[in-house]
Amino acid sequence: MLTIESLSAGYGEAQVLREVSLNVTEGEVVTLVGRNGAGKTTLLRCLMGLHRQQTGRIEFLGRDLGRIPTHHRARSGLGWVPDDRGIYATLSVTEHLTLARPTGPDPWPLSRIYDTFPVLHERRRFPGTRLSGGEQQMLAMARVLRMGARMLVCDEPTEGLAPLLVQRIGDIIRDVKAHGHTVLLVEQNVHFAASVADRHYLLAEGGIAEELDNTEVRRRESELLAYLGI
Amino acid sequence: MVNVIQQLFNGLVGGGFLALLALGLAVIFGMLRVVNFAHGAFYMLGAFGAYLLLTEAGVNFWLALLVVPAALAVVGMALERAFVHRLTQLDPLYNFLLTFGITLILQDLIKVRYGNQSQPYSRPALLDGSVNLGLFQYPSYQVFVLGFAIVLCLLVWLLLTRTRVGMIVRAATERPELTRSLGVDVGRWVTPVFGFGIGLAALAGVLAAPMRAVHPMMGSDLIITVFAVVVIGGLGSIFGSVVAGFGIGMAQAVGNLYVPALSQTLVFILMAVVLLWRPTGLFGREGVLT
Ligand SMILES: Nc1ncnc2c1ncn2[C@@H]1O[C@H](COP(=O)(O)OP(=O)(O)OP(=O)(O)O)[C@@H](O)[C@H]1O
Ligand SMILES: [Mg+2]
Numbered sequence: 001m002l003t004i005e006s007l008s009a010g011y012g013e014a015q016v017l018r019e020v021s022l023n024v025t026e027g028e029v030v031t032l033v034g035r036n037g038a039g040k041t042t043l044l045r046c047l048m049g050l051h052r053q054q055t056g057r058i059e060f061l062g063r064d065l066g067r068i069p070t071h072h073r074a075r076s077g078l079g080w081v082p083d084d085r086g087i088y089a090t091l092s093v094t095e096h097l098t099l100a101r102p103t104g105p106d107p108w109p110l111s112r113i114y115d116t117f118p119v120l121h122e123r124r125r126f127p128g129t130r131l132s133g134g135e136q137q138m139l140a141m142a143r144v145l146r147m148g149a150r151m152l153v154c155d156e157p158t159e160g161l162a163p164l165l166v167q168r169i170g171d172i173i174r175d176v177k178a179h180g181h182t183v184l185l186v187e188q189n190v191h192f193a194a195s196v197a198d199r200h201y202l203l204a205e206g207g208i209a210e211e212l213d214n215t216e217v218r219r220r221e222s223e224l225l226a227y228l229g230i
Numbered sequence: 231m232v233n234v235i236q237q238l239f240n241g242l243v244g245g246g247f248l249a250l251l252a253l254g255l256a257v258i259f260g261m262l263r264v265v266n267f268a269h270g271a272f273y274m275l276g277a278f279g280a281y282l283l284l285t286e287a288g289v290n291f292w293l294a295l296l297v298v299p300a301a302l303a304v305v306g307m308a309l310e311r312a313f314v315h316r317l318t319q320l321d322p323l324y325n326f327l328l329t330f331g332i333t334l335i336l337q338d339l340i341k342v343r344y345g346n347q348s349q350p351y352s353r354p355a356l357l358d359g360s361v362n363l364g365l366f367q368y369p370s371y372q373v374f375v376l377g378f379a380i381v382l383c384l385l386v387w388l389l390l391t392r393t394r395v396g397m398i399v400r401a402a403t404e405r406p407e408l409t410r411s412l413g414v415d416v417g418r419w420v421t422p423v424f425g426f427g428i429g430l431a432a433l434a435g436v437l438a439a440p441m442r443a444v445h446p447m448m449g450s451d452l453i454i455t456v457f458a459v460v461v462i463g464g465l466g467s468i469f470g471s472v473v474a475g476f477g478i479g480m481a482q483a484v485g486n487l488y489v490p491a492l493s494q495t496l497v498f499i500l501m502a503v504v505l506l507w508r509p510t511g512l513f514g515r516e517g518v519l520t
Binding site (some may be wrong): 046050069070071073074075082086088089090091095098099100101103111143144147 | 411
């Protein structure tokens with residue numbers, strides 16, 4: 001579904017990504033783990049067309065994203081859930097859910113969103129930034145499901161959330177996967193990653209250092225945590 | 231006392247102009263991150279547009295109130311397409327150079343034809359008299375201007391808060407990149423929003439023609455106050471622009487009564503005080519509209 005080949009990017013002189021290659025198959029949940037500053041967010045921003053890639057090729061649903069502008073990437077089914085959750089102060093919860101026009105074969109109707117996230121229905125008239133951190137995270141995910149994203153691209157969704165909410169996010173990701181969506185997940189919490197994902201890429205020194213499956217992640221959990229500096 | 235109330239009323243009328251101009255500046259800044267120094271020139275063109283239509287084609291005030299803002303909005307959109315949109319990747323200095331340059335060109339084009347003189351424009355017949363406001367008589371036209379300005383500000387407010395376009399403008403003002411990443415073609419709305427802001431300035435100009443001197447420099451005299459209004463209200467804050475517009479209008483009018491010597495500087499003293507107290511202005515939040 002998503003193929004990234006030899007992607008390089010950086011900021012001015014500083015090279016952050018060097019020839020990164022990875023792929024995600026339809027229906028999979030794949031995580032990208034890596035230290036702080038490894039370039040995970042940069043990679044996702046390249047995927048959304050928000051950061052210029054120096055070399056490489058990104059293909060999504062058989063289409064080369066090359067010069068495709070950001071809003072067309074979103075409409076083609078990439079649902080970005082940014083690391084700061086991307087919640088507006090001047091939009092109500094309902095407006096967050098209706099800002100993007102639904103596209104693609106399977107946009108969630110509002111009723112389904114509110115069934116899945118009752119708290120968003122309760123708070124539907126609140127300005128987005130009045131929600132708690134966990135509620136904002138749910139809103140950011142609900143928003144791209146409403147839009148009809150076929151692949152959720154989540155940047156550290158559990159960061160800063162209480163354990164109970166981390167579990168809730170895990171449930172949502174499993175639920176979303178069960179409904180046929182694909183997820184690319186940036187995660188530092190390898191324990192959480194192993195509980196929701198099928199495969200893992202370890203990003204180090206600007207490239208993919210390793211590809212791991214769940215049993216390996218569980219076996220090497222303490223080693224990985226030490227490496228990630230947690 | 232009656233004197234003060236009457237002066238406050240004058241201030242409200244003047245504040246209506248400030249609010250309309252500040253409103254346009256605020257939406258343009260929100261959507262384009264461009265401070266439009268040419269805003270005053272379009273206010274002036276609005277007044278001259280009405281004057282020109284009347285003298286050359288016999289078009290009356292009411293029709294001019296429709297036609298002139300629409301025509302100048304189109305001119306504004308053309309300017310945005312041709313020049314202003316290039317500013318986004320450039321140093322803010324170019325923002326000043328371009329829009330100030332446009333101001334000088336527009337002013338001089340008018341001067342070539344009309345010199346440095348005021349042109350007369352009479353009030354529409356319907357509003358020639360005066361009305362009794364209880365405490366004093368007041369020109370009907372001024373009452374109309376105040377009511378019209380208030381209704382317009384309300385309409386713009388509704389447009390921004392209750393419509394889909396308004397939602398997109400709010401979202402794009404707050405987080406342009408995020409908004410694009412949600413599938414919204416933000417670029418499509420930039421030109422219309424610029425035209426809309428220019429249209430509001432032109433409308434204020436047409437409204438000004440019958441009660442203020444129609445003069446090539448009328449815009450540059452006013453625009454400095456308008457910038458102070460925008461800063462006091464909070465850069466990018468629509469609500470703040472309107473409130474500060476009417477507020478500064480009244481403050482200036484009362485100031486004129488008690489300390490006429492300060493009439494030109496009062497607004498800047500207020501601006502300094504507000505900025506010391508709230509660096510983002512009265513209603514400004516970082517990067518937020520409304
Ligand atoms: N706007 C920027 N300008 C210059 N350098 C940047 C910019 N954004 C990020 N960087 C640098 O690029 C590198 C990768 O940053 P990035 O945010 O992609 O890392 P990350 O893996 O997402 O980290 P984190 O786990 O902290 O979110 C870092 O060294 C960072 O300092
Ligand atoms: Mg990051």
